[in-house]
Amino acid sequence: MSNTAQEVEKVTILFAGDSGDGIQLTGSQFSNTAALYGNDLSTFPDFPAEIRAPIGTVAGVSGFQINFGSTDIYTPGDESDVLVVMNAAALKKNLNRLKPRGSVILNVAGFDKRNLSLAGYEAEENPITDGTLDDYNLVQMDVTKLTRDCLKETSLGMKEKDRSKNMFVLGFVYWMYNRKLDVTIDFIQSKFGKRAPEIAEANIAVLKAGYAFGETSETFSNRFEVRPAKMAPGTYRNVMGNQATAIGVIAAGRKAGLEIFYGGYPITPASDILHELSKHKNYGVRTFQAEDEIAGICSAIGASFGGHLGVTASSGPGIALKTEALGLAVMLELPLLVINVQRGGPSTGLPTKTEQADLMQAVYGRNGEAPIPVLAARTPSDCFATVYEATRIAVEHMTPVFFLSDGYLANGAEPWMYPSADDLAEIHPKFAKPVEGKEYLPYERDEKLVREWAIPGIRDLEHRIGGLEKEDGTGNVSYDPDNHQHMTDTRQAKVDKIADYIPEQAIDNGLEKGKVLVLGWGSTFGAIKTAVLELVAEGYEVGHAHLRYLNPFPKNLAEVLGRYDHVLIPEMNNGQLVRIIRDKFLVDAKAFNKVKGIPFTAAEIKNKVAEIYTS
Amino acid sequence: MTTEKNPTPLTAKDLKTDQDVRWCPGCGDYSILKQVQSVMPDIGVEREDMVFISGIGCSSRFPYYMNTYGMHSIHGRATAVASGLKATRPELSVWIITGDGDSLSIGGNHLIHLLRRNFDVNILMFNNQIYGLTKGQYSPTSELGKRTKSTPLGSVDHPFNPLSLTMGADATFVARSLDRDPIHLREILKKANEHKGASMIEIYQNCNVFNDGAFELFSDKRTKLENTIMLEEGQPLIYGEQRDKGIVLDGYKPKMVSLDEVSADDLWIHDSSDRIKADMLVRFFDDPNIEGNFPRPFGIFYQEDRFTYDDALNEQLEAHIEESGSGDLDALLRGNNTWVID
Numbered sequence: 001m002s003n004t005a006q007e008v009e010k011v012t013i014l015f016a017g018d019s020g021d022g023i024q025l026t027g028s029q030f031s032n033t034a035a036l037y038g039n040d041l042s043t044f045p046d047f048p049a050e051i052r053a054p055i056g057t058v059a060g061v062s063g064f065q066i067n068f069g070s071t072d073i074y075t076p077g078d079e080s081d082v083l084v085v086m087n088a089a090a091l092k093k094n095l096n097r098l099k100p101r102g103s104v105i106l107n108v109a110g111f112d113k114r115n116l117s118l119a120g121y122e123a124e125e126n127p128i129t130d131g132t133l134d135d136y137n138l139v140q141m142d143v144t145k146l147t148r149d150c151l152k153e154t155s156l157g158m159k160e161k162d163r164s165k166n167m168f169v170l171g172f173v174y175w176m177y178n179r180k181l182d183v184t185i186d187f188i189q190s191k192f193g194k195r196a197p198e199i200a201e202a203n204i205a206v207l208k209a210g211y212a213f214g215e216t217s218e219t220f221s222n223r224f225e226v227r228p229a230k231m232a233p234g235t236y237r238n239v240m241g242n243q244a245t246a247i248g249v250i251a252a253g254r255k256a257g258l259e260i261f262y263g264g265y266p267i268t269p270a271s272d273i274l275h276e277l278s279k280h281k282n283y284g285v286r287t288f289q290a291e292d293e294i295a296g297i298c299s300a301i302g303a304s305f306g307g308h309l310g311v312t313a314s315s316g317p318g319i320a321l322k323t324e325a326l327g328l329a330v331m332l333e334l335p336l337l338v339i340n341v342q343r344g345g346p347s348t349g350l351p352t353k354t355e356q357a358d359l360m361q362a363v364y365g366r367n368g369e370a371p372i373p374v375l376a377a378r379t380p381s382d383c384f385a386t387v388y389e390a391t392r393i394a395v396e397h398m399t400p401v402f403f404l405s406d407g408y409l410a411n412g413a414e415p416w417m418y419p420s421a422d423d424l425a426e427i428h429p430k431f432a433k434p435v436e437g438k439e440y441l442p443y444e445r446d447e448k449l450v451r452e453w454a455i456p457g458i459r460d461l462e463h464r465i466g467g468l469e470k471e472d473g474t475g476n477v478s479y480d481p482d483n484h485q486h487m488t489d490t491r492q493a494k495v496d497k498i499a500d501y502i503p504e505q506a507i508d509n510g511l512e513k514g515k516v517l518v519l520g521w522g523s524t525f526g527a528i529k530t531a532v533l534e535l536v537a538e539g540y541e542v543g544h545a546h547l548r549y550l551n552p553f554p555k556n557l558a559e560v561l562g563r564y565d566h567v568l569i570p571e572m573n574n575g576q577l578v579r580i581i582r583d584k585f586l587v588d589a590k591a592f593n594k595v596k597g598i599p600f601t602a603a604e605i606k607n608k609v610a611e612i613y614t615s
Numbered sequence: 616m617t618t619e620k621n622p623t624p625l626t627a628k629d630l631k632t633d634q635d636v637r638w639c640p641g642c643g644d645y646s647i648l649k650q651v652q653s654v655m656p657d658i659g660v661e662r663e664d665m666v667f668i669s670g671i672g673c674s675s676r677f678p679y680y681m682n683t684y685g686m687h688s689i690h691g692r693a694t695a696v697a698s699g700l701k702a703t704r705p706e707l708s709v710w711i712i713t714g715d716g717d718s719l720s721i722g723g724n725h726l727i728h729l730l731r732r733n734f735d736v737n738i739l740m741f742n743n744q745i746y747g748l749t750k751g752q753y754s755p756t757s758e759l760g761k762r763t764k765s766t767p768l769g770s771v772d773h774p775f776n777p778l779s780l781t782m783g784a785d786a787t788f789v790a791r792s793l794d795r796d797p798i799h800l801r802e803i804l805k806k807a808n809e810h811k812g813a814s815m816i817e818i819y820q821n822c823n824v825f826n827d828g829a830f831e832l833f834s835d836k837r838t839k840l841e842n843t844i845m846l847e848e849g850q851p852l853i854y855g856e857q858r859d860k861g862i863v864l865d866g867y868k869p870k871m872v873s874l875d876e877v878s879a880d881d882l883w884i885h886d887s888s889d890r891i892k893a894d895m896l897v898r899f900f901d902d903p904n905i906e907g908n909f910p911r912p913f914g915i916f917y918q919e920d921r922f923t924y925d926d927a928l929n930e931q932l933e934a935h936i937e938e939s940g941s942g943d944l945d946a947l948l949r950g951n952n953t954w955v956i957d
Contacts, residue, residue, distance in 0.1 A: 036954050183952075233957055237950045247947055254944050261703050281935040283942030286702055286928055291728040295695035298688065298725075302668070302699030305686060306707070310699065328689050421944040456684035456700075456707055459663040464632070464678050466669075466687025476634060477679065 005178055005225040010069025012077030013173065016094045017086025017110075018055055019048055019062040022166035027064025028413070029170060033183045034068040035238045035415050038228025041068035042379075042526060044076035044599070045411045049268070049351045056110075056118035061093045070227040074379075074526035076412065078601035082176075084169055086110050086143070088119035091127060103137040105172070107165070109144035141213065143168050150209040151202050160199065164206045171210020177224050181207055232417060239416040241380035241409035242269070245313075245339060246276035248384040250283050252391035253309050256427035259284035261303030262311045263296040265318060268351045269407040270341040273313045293321035297338070301325060304334040305465075307431070307455035309395065313339035316358045317348060323366055328467045329400040330370040330491065333443075333451050335429070336400035337391050338372075341410045342522075344597045353597030354407035356522045357573035362402040363551050363580065369488045371495040373397070374551040376404040378525035381416035383409060386548055389502075392427045397498055398450045404550075406572075408523040408599050429453060434460035442475040448501070449494035496552050505554035507543045509533055514541030516609050517564035519589070521547040521577055523599065524570055530602035535609055542609055550577070558585050566612050568592055570605055625656040632682045638673060643794035643820035647741065648680055650797050651710075654804045655683075660708040668697045669712040670722055673748045674741035674820070677712040691722025694729040694738070698924075701734045705925040708808070709735075715742040719755040719775050730784035730813050732924035737807045737814045742777060745826035763825075778897040778916060781815045782890075788814035789893065789917040794821060795834040799845070799913065806915060812923050833911055846896070846914030851882035854910045862909075869895055871909065885914075893917035 013030070017023045024045055031043050046063040053060030067077035083098045085091045087110030098104065111128055127133055128140065147165040154161070167184075174181055185204055192200035214223075239247075253260040262285065264274050278287040286308070290296040293314055300310030314322065319340045329336045342358045344350025362374045373393050377386040383405055390403040432452035434440060442463040443451050454461040463475060471478035472486055508525075510518075510532040520528045525546050532544040545560055547553070561567055561581070567589040569578040575591040582589055592608045594600055630652045638644045655665065665683040669675035671690035678685030684707075688696045693711050701709050718726045718740050729736070745763070746752040752765040756777060760769040781789050788810040792800040800818065807814035819830040832838045840856040852862040859874045861882040869883065886892060893916045899909040936942075 032952065036952065038954060038956055228956070231956050235949075235953050235955050237953045239950070250942070250947060251944060259703065261699060263699055280942060280947065281932045282939045283944075283947065284932070286932060288699065288702060288928075290695070290698075291724055294692060295698070295725050295728070298692040298695035299699030299702070301688075302686075302696035302701075303703040304699075305696070306700045306704040308703040324689055325692065332686070418948045418950075421948065456666045456704065457664055459661070462663060462683050464681075464685040464687065466678070466685075467671075467689055468687065 005223045007225045007227065009071050009226075010067060010073060011082065011177070011224065011226055012065060012067045012080040013082040013084065014063055014065045014080035014094055014097060015084045015169070016061055016063040016090035017166070018089070019050075019053060019060045020055060021062070021086045022163070023062040023064050023086070026166045026170045027066060029184045029187060030173060031066050031068075031413055032187075032238055033174070033179050034066065034226075035236070036183055037179065037226075038231070039068040039070065039226055040073040040229035040231055040415060041066060041413070042073050042076045043067075043413045044408065046598070047352055054118070056087055056089055056115050058089045058093050058119060061090050063090075063094060068226060070229050072229065072231075074529045075599070075602060078603050082173075084173065086165070086169070088115045088121060088127070092119045092121070095127075095132075098136065101135060101137065103139065104133055105139045105141070105169070107143035107169070108140045109142050141172070141217075146209065146213065147206050150206050154198065154202055156198065156202055161202070164203045167203050167207040168210035168213070171207040172214045175211045175214030175223070177226060181211060231415070234417040236415045236417050238413050239381050239384070239418070240272075240411060240413045241377070241383045241405055242272035242341065242411070243276055244381050244383035244416070245387050245403070245405060246273050248387035249277065249311055249337065249391065250280055250285060251384070251421070251424055252388045252427060253284065254421070255424050256309065256391070256395050256429055258307075258309040258395070258429060259286070260311060261286045261288065261300060261308045262313070263288045263290050263299035263303070264313050265290050265293045265296045267293075267315050267318045269343055269410045270313045270315050270318070270339065272410065273339060273341070293318040294325060297322040297325040300336060301329055301332065301334065304336050305332070305456070307453070309335060309337065309391065311337040311339070313341065315341050315343045315351075316345045316361065319358065319361060326372065326400055327366050327368060327370050330366070330372060331467050331470070332465050333398045334453070335394040335398055337387070337394050337403060338400055339387070339403045339405065342404060342406040350597045352407065354523065354599060355572050355595060355597065356404070356406055356524070357576065357595065358404065359521070359550065359573065359576040359580075362404060369492065371492050372400050372402055372551070373495055373498055374402040374404065375548055376522045376550055377409055378522060378546055378548070380409050380412045380414050384416070388424065389548070392425070393498055395427050395429050396450070396501075397448060397494065398430070398453060399495065404522060406523050431455065432458075432461055434458065441473045443470050443473050445490075448497055449490060499552040499555045502549050502554060504556040505545055505547070505560050507560070508546045509544040510536045511541050511543045513563035514543055515564060516540070516542045516566045516568055516612055517561065518542065518544045518605065518609060519547065519561070519567055519569050519577070519581065520544070521550055521571075524572065527600040527602045527605055528570060531605035531609065534602070535606055540609070540613060542613075547577070553584065561585055561587050566590065568609060568612055570594070570600055570608065572599065625662055627652040627656060629662065630655055630682050632680055634679050636680050637676070639824050641823040642673070643743065643822070644674060644677070644741065646794040646797060647739070647800065647818060647820065648677065650800045650804060651739075652681070654801050654808075658708070658805065658808045664706065665708045665710065666700060667710045667712055668693045668700065670714075670717040671748070672714040672717045672746075673822075674712055674714040675717060691717055691720070692725060694718070694722060694725040697736050698725075698729055698732070698734055701736055701925045702928055705735065705929055709737070711736055711738045713738065713740050714747075715740065715744060715756040715777065716746045716754045719777060719780070727780070727784035730781060730786040730815065733787050733812045733921050735811055735813070735923040735925055738816065740777065740815065740817050741820040742817050743820045743822040743826055744829050745822050747822045747825055751825035776897065776900045777817050778815075779894075779900070782894055782897050782917065786815045786917070787812035787919045787921050788915070789897070790815070790915045791817045791819070791913050793819035793830060793834055793913065796913070803915065810918060812919075812921055833913070842910050844899075844910045844912045846885050846887070846912050846916065848885060848887055848915070851879050851884050853879065853882065867895075869899070869909070887915050887918045890917065890919070
């Protein structure tokens with residue numbers, strides 16, 4: 001039976017279990033393997049904020065969703081085809097995300113009385129036997145027992161044996177989708193091989209046992225084949241958003257001829273940027289784990305004053321702490337890259353869940369008139385291109401710049417046709433040089449209204465800068481009313497002028513004009529794209545424009561908005577971009593908001609567009 | 616980054632800017648500015664390699680008056696800004712100008728972390744035991760019961776002992792001087808500059824508008840000798856108008872003695888490398904007006920050689936380059952696992 005493989009275009013698998021079950025590892029291993037088979041893919045890790053929530057409870061469920069296929073993939077999938085659950089809580093939490101007649105692969109050991117009760121099932125309730133799963137294709141296996149049996153001969157303790165049960169499931173799913181085990185075996189070898197050979201052997205044995213179980217047991221009749229996607233020819237790698245961000249910063253520094261200083265403080269979901277950067281000291285990257293968020297940004301400002309590229313990253317509440325220093329950076333007119341990996345708010349909010357509710361904070365959230373350019377990435381790999389561009393603007397326009405990512409992009413992964421170093425545009429810092437017989441004026445500007453960057457250590461460029469209002473040109477402290485008006489206007493004009501140095505807004509998908517324009521920004525890209533492409537295929541006159549530049553906007557944006565009867569703005573917030581668009585362009589843009597800590601599905605967007613279409 | 620040496624030697628005048636100095640007439644800051652300007656030409660650092668970073672407060676206007684590189688940053692954060700600058704540009708001579716409110720209140724966190732990391736910088740902490748720029752509220756160093764605009768009934772805050780805090784943060788150079796002793800102050804500034812690591816100088820500064828005379832006991836000729844001890848390396852702790860008093864160490868307990876009873880040889884001999892003694896010396900802090908106890912020490916309390924953060928960070932970077940080669944951007948972009956689609 002296992003020889004007949006049914007060919008499918010794309011599949012969504014949701015792995016779920018207790019947060020100690022190794023679900024994230026299972027999911028990322030499966031992703032890496034799928035990527036190497038040439039599938040397009042998108043992933044969505046979803047885990048609790050607590051390191052270890054009570055075992056077996058719904059609060060402690062960790063999930064990893066992957067959508068992979070032989071066609072283009074833009075989202076991790078609205079609903080899953082296959083739900084793999086290690087315990088009752090994982091089923092309870094995720095059954096509503098399984099397609100009708102989808103498959104449930106279930107570890108029966110996780111459905112004993114205790115697990116059922118911890119998951120919140122009533123005394124006599126058991127989803128395996130009470131009909132809950134009748135309409136699904138149910139595969140039961142005692143993963144715990146099978147894993148223990150497989151490791152009977154080893155000297156490992158029970159706890160250690162049980163720890164490898166995720167490998168059994170992974171092996172089984174590899175069998176289902178006709179994948180080789182090489183990638184994961186290599187991974188296990190490099191992770192444990194030297195340090196703990198016995199653990200490595202155990203994990204590999206269990207992985208193989210899971211595969212063999214698929215082959216020999218007749219519990220599951222279907223085996224699937226997902227062919228490689230018809231992606232653009234080229235060389236690809238897998239990349240996660242935070243990783244792409246860190247690589248982008250290093251690449252931008254290189255192409256600008258600047259060393260990088262990263263000052264930051266650990267915070268979910270931004271920390272991986274610090275982790276990634278700290279591995280690359282040999283690229284001239286200095287990382288500084290500061291005592292707090294404020295020291296993180298202030299140290300980056302100090303580094304920029306010294307002629308390095310100052311970078312800081314955080315998430316919403318940490319960005320709030322950095323706000324005063326952002327105002328200083330605006331006054332100093334030094335390059336500074338500020339990365340906000342947004343998460344659910346306000347306050348500590350939902351640290352591990354995604355949201356895009358810091359747009360107002362980025363665009364307006366400072367005291368005084370303090371304009372800062374804002375850019376947002378749309379997919380995990382796009383974090384690279386967007387942070388690169390954000391850095392270019394910071395350096396070439398002598399300003400702090402916000403780069404917005406979010407939890408969904410940060411931890412999500414996708415294949416990336418990475419560029420070569422030569423493909424990347426050069427970045428040109430404007431360092432000041434002393435001119436014989438001419439006094440250096442720190443706030444003298446060029447045609448872009450940009451001042452020169454004079455760094456300590458160069459004779460005859462000695463100067464003082466600070467947070468007090470500057471006199472035009474000299475930079476001396478000035479309380480003159482007209483000067484303050486002039487400097488306020490100039491700082492705004494400098495940021496507005498950046499619009500002359502960025503591309504015009506393009507229509508990313510669908511029709512160039514028509515009835516509805518879906519205008520998005522950030523990580524809603526995949527869901528909007530999927531929805532719009534499907535709508536267009538169904539005959540709707542719909543277009544999709546996705547903003548990378550949120551301040552200033554591309555120069556042609558008003559014209560783009562005018563080409564459609566309606567503008568719909570879906571956002572994972574309570575309506576932030578929509579307010580700015582209405583304010584700047586006086587158009588009756590419609591808001592579509594979702595603040596649930598989870599991304600939009602393509603279906604939600606489709607329905608909303610269809611609703612507006614007929615209005 | 617440094618260009619060729621200055622052909623003509625630097626003078627104090629070269630360090631003055633064209634800006635009017637706008638402290639209140641009679642402010643102690645004038646003296647500190649003057650001592651810094653007169654010391655800097657002699658410390659062997661080119662003007663373009665000097666950077667003054669300040670926070671907020673009266674003292675923090677200082678960089679505007681020094682014709683070098685400078686940044687007037689934000690409240691309490693000069694230490695954090697200086698950390699980033701020094702980490703990236705270890706060759707610069709970085710001076711942090713701060714006050715008691717700036718560094719011990721809003722900036723307390725950054726101060727202790729800079730000290731423990733031991734960045735090679737010099738901190739001049741102007742302590743006037745009051746908030747001057749915000750017009751006279753009590754500060755973290757104001758004495759208990761201080762009546763100010765924000766504490767009309769007297770403050771109920773226990774004050775910080777700045778140098779004890781500094782010792783607690785494992786600073787490697789701990790000193791105290793005062794605005795009204797220019798010779799002493801210049802000496803301490805020079806020593807701080809010579810020290811490799813974070814130098815903390817607490818400078819008693821008189822705010823003649825909001826807290827006039829706070830340190831008069833230690834600066835006035837009539838009371839000074841009885842109430843201060845000038846710390847000198849290898850010398851016994853002797854004080855008093857007639858230099859007739861001293862400190863002995865009775866086990867772990869310092870005691871004031873009369874030289875009529877104890878010979879100078881048996882007194883506590885100052886040794887700035889002795890951490891335990893320094894911990895005791897910074898505790899000579901009770902208010903002599905109230906308790907009439909130990910005289911207040913001035914000078915270098917403690918000094919230690921310890922690796923600096925800026926060196927360690929940059930050595931680590933160089934070692935990584937040595938080991939893995941200077942990063943190849945294409946290798947980074949490629950990562951470890953790639954596949955080809957034809």
